[in-house]
Amino acid sequence: MTATPPYVIAGKETILTTDQARVTLMTLAPGQAIPPHRHSQVTDMTFCLEGQAAVRFPDTGETVALSVGQHASVPPGRLHEVANVGDGVCRLLLSRDRGSTIFCLNRRAPSVAWSTFPVSCSLRRCPKC
Template identity: 35%
Template sequence: MARLDFAQGGLVPPHTHPRATEILFVLEGSLLVGFVSTDNKLFAVTVNAGDVFVFPRGLLHFELNVGKGKATAIAALNSQNPGVQAQAAALFGSGISDVVLEKAFGLSEKAVDHIKSKFAA
């Protein structure tokens, strides 16, 4: 389990847990939450204090504070070793070839360099 404290506009960036389903209980505030299914369909909703949302195991998901103040939530995962992989950092901070990223995302070399600079060690 983890307590998540969000500043106004705070974000848990898109990530996955390859070995666990996550359930999120909102204690305070409003969060835009969502996940992307295996057929690339976005399921997103705003959850408020007292609401619960489930992120299926292994699917890309995120949380964003869309309220007018702070937000607090409790996340529980059904594994003591859920794993976590932040997608942007994995793609642009891991050393994947610029050519691969340019072709995969239809980006220019300059755009890839700019994005990669945000994830440099």
């Protein structure tokens, strides 16, 4: 089963999919973001190819600013969101092992959103919000 993720961004292209990993090119227009989520068993690597991005950790208030050539690593289970914080387009290369993604659509009252992304990445309700 395939589902649309619970957010809208300018573009998403899967570059590579194997049994162990997935690499995705994401394009975010100014102000767009991938909402708070966590990966249950995988490390998420975000590389900034164009523009300016921020990887935010809502549970701690920490923010990692990314400019072209910089990257951030998010360990399994860590709540995070990724946003375009610049005035122009932001292109990000995301690399991660295969595994679950749990979205926290509303930090105060999370919506239930479960289905399956292409490439067997399941969306589930966040039990920690």
